[in-house]
Every structure is written in C-alpha cells, then in structure tokens.
Amino acid sequence: MIARTISSVLALTLGLGAANADELIIGSQIPLTGGLARVGVGMNEGIQVAAKVFNETHGQHTIKVITIDDESQPAKAVAAIEKLHSQGALAFTGGYGSNIIGPASDAAERLGKVYMTSGGVATELSHRGLKTFFRIVNAAGYAKAVAGLGDALDLQSFSLIYSTRESTQEVAKLLEEMWTAQGKKVTMHPFDPSIADFKPVLHKIKLQDRPDAIAMVGYENDYVGIIRAAKVLKPDVKAILGTWSLATPKMWQDFPDLVNYTYGTATLSYPAQFSTAEEQTFAEAYKEMFDKEPDYLGTFGYVQGLLLFNAVAEAYDAGTLDSGGVQDALRKAEHNTLIGKVIFDESGDNTNFAHRMAQHQDGSIAIVWPKENATSEAKFPAVPW
C-alpha cells in the first residue's frame, strides 16, 4: 500500500514535469531461465535494442528498462509485475507463453498500467475485456501466413503435426478450419510436448495420410525431431511447412541438413535486406549490442518495446500517464513498424498482423509469400532429403 502510494505520487510528480527530459522507467517481465529461456532471451535482446535506439533518437527522454526474470512461471510473472510496479515502472513489456502472459497482464490491469507483448498468441488473451493489454502478434496472423503459402503452392492435402501447448494448438485449429473450409484434406496429429521420437507419427503420415505437405506447429526441438524422423522414413511429400522458429538463421546454422527447403514464418530474409532507415538502425544496433543478426524474436521484442516507449513518452509529455494516456496513444494511431502497420483494436489486438512466409534456400532465407514482399521464388517441390 505504501509502495503503491509512493509510486503514485512519483508518477504524478513525473507527470507534472512534462516539459523536462526525464528517465522513464519501463518494467520488463520476461523468462530468462526455465523452459522459455531461449525465446525470452531473444525477446529481451529486442527490447534492449529498442531502449538503445529510443535513447539515441528520441532527443528528450530516456528509457530505463528494469528486467525481472519470471523463470517461465506464471506466479513469478505476477510477482515480477508487482515488484516492477513498486520500482516505479510506468508500463510493462516482455512476457512469453499465453499461460504466463494471462495472469501477468491481469496484474498489470489491476495496477492500471499497460502491458505490451508479442509472446502470446492465444485468442482468449484479447477477449478478457482488459483495457491495458496490447499485443502485436496473434494466432490468426500466423495461420493466415501458413495457409496463404499453402494456397500459393496449390497444396491440396496436409498432415498437421502440432504440439498440444495452448498457442500451438490454437494456430493448428485455425489452420484446420481454413483448409477444411477450402475443401482441402487435413489430418491432425497432436503431440505431447515432451515426446522426442516422431517416427510413429511420421510412419502414419507416410502410409495412411499420404499428404501433399507436412505442416508443423511447434518449436525448434519439435521441428528437429519431426524432420529427423521424416528423413529416416522419407514420406512422399512436396513441402514441409512450419510456423515460428523454423525459418531463422540460427536453425540454418545449427541444423543445415534438416531445414533446407523448409518453410516458416519470418519477418526478415537472410542475409537481411534492410531497406529503410529504421531497419538499418535496428540491425546496426542489434549487431553492436549482441554481435549477431537479429531474428524474429528480437524483431518482435524491438517493435513491442519501441511502440510502448513512444506511447509512454507521449503520455508523459501530455501529463496523461495516470488517466489512460499510454493506452490511448497506442490505440489512436496506425504505427509504422518493422513488421508493417500496427493497428490496435479495443481489445488490444493488432488487427493488421499478417506474417510472411520464408524458405531456407541453401544457406539463405528467402521471403516467398506474400508475393509483394517476396525476395525469391519458392523452390517447389523440395524437401530436406
């Protein structure tokens, strides 16, 4: 109670000094250890780059990001939000996993502060009537991209292998609905996230399904297991499609023999072709801070971070931090970002989110869908074996 009072007074005091250059505190609750550490670390890199770029370019205020590791646990995520609030955070970002983002963003709502993420795609997250919840990605955007590529390649039947985690299941169900509505044949193969041997599943696909393509909704370890099993059993398919975490430079670097000619969602081609000034600024800052090319996690972390920082700075200048100024700033305009226009609706969802599809092509990653963003033609039919 005392901490809340003090932080409210501080916030009001800060609000009064709108014309001054000030340090604005943003809380980042993010998994840096535990099961989601890898994706959390990637997103955190993007947020740190966003803070650096903001601080170098805004000209007036600076952002200080206080980061707390939620250890991939919902209860610790809630505790992190409360602690960040007590440390004077004006808004929150970070978050990975719909089951973690849910309670963390609930806590942010109770505190009346904006929570911005790119780490949860479950539809129910934006159907809770929260006023302070925002996210730049959603399940529909991923599903549209995979389905769009399926249309472009004229694939008629799919074996859909998906993890039973909440977010992967949701994308898989959307894909099933889309393809079934188009009269395409879809066979669903859910799998427990703990399994590592996919040969029994792939054998069923080879002997019973006989699809045009295998579609996967999972994570890197799942993709490695599935494609390894596919390389052993060699089902007669024309393409292997994935969602997030597949069409990345890291996957090519670590598993070149497995991922060649596979497709996945991507924000950037590789080697990245940065055409705009913002893209170049982002890539250079990323390289300087982490000595590597940005990936999709870093890109999303950057976009969510920068959107929030700008909105907080705008509300701070307007003296509306305590009267919903941050959420108003986020909702009122279209935001041009690295992932295209971001438009938030009343539920905090980015209604304009539509991903791109890329293909691993002998060491490069080419955007192959949609056509207007394509950097290369898809190599089709082609599989890693």
Add this chain to the structure above:
Amino acid sequence: MFDLVAQSVFSGLLAGAYYALIALGLALVFGTMRIINLAHGELVLLAGYIAYTAESRFGLDPLAALPAAILIVALTSVIIYLLLTKIRIDREINSLILTFGIAIMLTNGILMIWSADIRSTGSSWYLDAIIIGDTLFAMNTEILFAVIGVLVVAAVWWWLSKSWYGRALRAVSSNRDAAKLMGIDPRTTEILSFAVAGILASIAGLALYSGKVIEPSLGHALTIKAFIITVLAGMGSVPGVLIGAVLIGVAESLTATLWSSALQGLVSMLLFLIVLLVMPSGLFGRTRRRG
C-alpha cells in the same frame, strides 16, 4: 497396419533401451541408498553438453567425449553425495530438497555456460537411417545406444551381484552397521555408488545428445522419466529397470500409432499407476528384497 504396429514396437524397444540408460543411475542410488537424486536428469544433461562442446569446439565425435564426460559428471555426482552426507536428520526427505536445489543450480549453470539454445549432434552418421527388411526404420544412434543400454544394464547387474564392491554396496544398503562389522567402509561404497551413477549418467547423456535435442530445461523431465521407471521396476532391481523402460517405451509408441501421440505421456503415467496399484513394490521389487 502390420507395418505400422511393427515399426511402433520396434521404435518402442529402442526408446525403452534409451530410457533404461537414463534411469539406471537414479535406480542404482535409489536402490542402494534410498536416496532419490532429483539432480540425476541434470547430470545426464551435463554429459550431453560436454559432448556438444567436444563436437562443436574440438571437432570430436560425440562418443570421444565420454572420458571427459565421465570425469566431470562422476565428480559432480560425488560432490552431490558429499553434500548429502551433511544431512543429519530426516535424510530421505531432506535429500529430496537438497538434490532439487542442486538440480536448479545445475540447470542455471548450464544455461549460463551454454545459453538457452537447443543443441544436437551435427554428425550425420548418428542420424543416418537403418532400414531392416524394408519395414523397420531407425537411426544409427538408436541402434547403437540400444545395444549399449542392454550391455550397460547387464554390466551393472553383474557388478552388483558378483563383484566385491557391488556386494558391499548391497550389504551397506541392507544393514549399514552389520556391513561395518564385516569390514566394509560404508562411505567408500556409497561414494562408489554415486560415481558409478555419474558414469551411467554420462553414457545416457551421450545417447541423448546424439539422438535427441538438448536444452537447459530438459533435466527435470529426464529425472521424472527416470523416477517413473525406477519405481515401476521396483527398488533395487536392475533388470527391472530395463523391462520397465521397455514397457513404457512400447506403450508410448503404440499409443502414438494406434491413438494419438498427444496421449503418450498420459498412457505411460497410467501404466505406472496401474502397476503400482497391482504391485505396490514395482515389477520386481518384492522379488529383489527376498533375494
């Protein structure tokens, strides 16, 4: 359908031998000292990361990392034992808490050293397909470590039942004071037990790295799998570990083939519960105690 079921049983047998490798170290310590080492999965994982380092940094075959893995993992295992000896009261309960804490420390240590990225062997030989009779498919690594798994189970069984140190270990487990009167140093035999568990974890870690994907958070799941197999087998039963592991491997694989791979975890847990309901001492626990 025959092809599907045959492949499924074959995959299940191979998975079972791999599971046995993972569980054996935990079963040894549990059976001989009544200590559940909740850091066992992390020891397996540590060996996997040592193999990764050997391969990625020095260009070595993952199997060539075995001596280094044994040295580091067995030493870590012995350190865990030395920490456990500091527990003076309620050893069985407090050892759970201590080893759980060590597991968290090891997980975070691995995370700091090797980062959160997934790792697996890049050596193509391990991942190349073996096709038997145009019906059964496996990777070289699965066959290799299935054979090693069976041999290791046999070697541990022989060591415990025939060698002097193995018998000494069983004697200490059975009655520590009586064993002392017979001239056995309980501390030495218990250290040996943890060192052997570390060696077994090292072999399991190489199997893990060369056939699956490793990541820092995996240790917990490995420990749970090893614990289920150990309890299923019956305390102290080495052959039971192999049979229990194969049962779980085949049950999981058939579940994926005949129903859904989403139910694999559920089915193995149901099997575990049913066996415990019908045979509370596990598959071979009662027989073992009488022997």
